[in-house]
Each structure stands twice: as C-alpha cells, then as structure tokens.
Amino acid sequence: MIAAAAICLIVAISDGDTVKARCGEPGASQQVSVRLAEIDAPESAQAYGKRSKAALSVLCFGVWATIKPLARDGYGRTVARLECRGKDASSEQVRQGMAWAFTRYLTDPEIKRLEEGARASRAGLWDDPEPLAPSDWRASQRLKPSGLR
Structure with missing residues (x-):
C-alpha cells in the first residue's frame, strides 16, 4: 500500500473502479492495485462493465496520476482518491454514469450529487430502465449454481 500521496504511472485498468x-x-x-474510493462500478461481465472500464481508461491509462491513499481493502488493494489529467476519477466515473x-x-457528498445528476440526465448506465447495482449483481452471481455462471 502507498503510505502517502504519490504520483504514479497508471499501467493497467482492471475495471471501472x-x-x-x-x-x-x-x-x-x-x-x-488501487481501488477508487467512494464508488462502485459495474463488474466486467455486468451490463455497462466494459463501458465503465473504457471510460476510466480514457481518463487514466498511461498517464501520471496523483494517488491519495485512504485505506486498504480486504483484497489488499489501496483504496484511494485518484486524480488523472487534473480530474478526480471517482467523481468523473459517477458524473458520466459509469459508476x-x-x-x-x-464521505464526499459531491459524489452523491453527481450520481443524482447522472440519473436525471440518464447518462451511461442510468439509461437502462432497471440498472442493477454491482453489489446486487455480485450477490445474484453467488446464488447461481456453479455451472451457470
């Protein structure tokens, strides 16, 4: 884990967050491995998963970014605010309807306001009449018999 704010090169995008x-x-x-703080993006196999990853790629892939670590998650990833091209990646993903x-x-009320704006304008995944939150999608996958995933 990164102990303090650092400028690092983004070398891969795993998914939308x-x-x-x-x-x-x-x-x-x-x-x-850095998990964007305060957002949850669709999983890769989920609707909008590939679009969410692509949006984050456009913003961050191959650029020097400022990483401001907040915690470590259960998977050993650094949970952080990430700034790419002068923009907060968490905010941008939510604003575009990608998370x-x-x-x-x-903890940042602006993230929720950005989600409300994306919902109102039907941006990204909010264009879907019934978008499924990633946590709900993950739970549904755990309930399926192993041969049906």
Missing part, C-alpha cells in the same frame, strides 16, 4: 499503478523510482518501483456512489463508504 480499479487500476494498477507503478509507483517509485525507476528500478525500484512497485506495482500497486454508483458507494453509499456504504461515502
């Missing part, structure tokens, strides 16, 4: 970054001096750098405000972990 997770990136891999290379941090540190050349020859002594480490690769870290939900993750109310369970929400």
Whole structure:
C-alpha cells in the first residue's frame, strides 16, 4: 500500500473502479492495485462493465496520476482518491454514469450529487430502465449454481 500521496504511472485498468499503478523510482518501483474510493462500478461481465472500464481508461491509462491513499481493502488493494489529467476519477466515473456512489463508504457528498445528476440526465448506465447495482449483481452471481455462471 502507498503510505502517502504519490504520483504514479497508471499501467493497467482492471475495471471501472480499479487500476494498477507503478509507483517509485525507476528500478525500484512497485506495482500497486488501487481501488477508487467512494464508488462502485459495474463488474466486467455486468451490463455497462466494459463501458465503465473504457471510460476510466480514457481518463487514466498511461498517464501520471496523483494517488491519495485512504485505506486498504480486504483484497489488499489501496483504496484511494485518484486524480488523472487534473480530474478526480471517482467523481468523473459517477458524473458520466459509469459508476454508483458507494453509499456504504461515502464521505464526499459531491459524489452523491453527481450520481443524482447522472440519473436525471440518464447518462451511461442510468439509461437502462432497471440498472442493477454491482453489489446486487455480485450477490445474484453467488446464488447461481456453479455451472451457470
């Protein structure tokens, strides 16, 4: 985990709310997995999952980004606010309708306001008449018999 704010190169986009970054001096750098704070993006196999990943890629892939770590999650990822091209990635994903405000972990009220705006304008996943939150989608996948996934 990154202990303090750092400027790192984004080397991969895992999905709409997770990136891999290379941090540190050349020859002594480490690769870290960073989970964007306060949002939950559709899973890759879920509706809008690929679009969400693509939107985050356009904003962050291959650029130097500021990572402001907040915590470590249960998967060992650094949970952080990520700034790419001068924009907060969490806010941008929600504003574009590519992620939900993750109310369970929400501390920034602006994220919820951005979600409400995206819903009102039917941006991204909000164009779907019945968008399914990633947490609900994950729960539905756990309930399916293993041969049906």
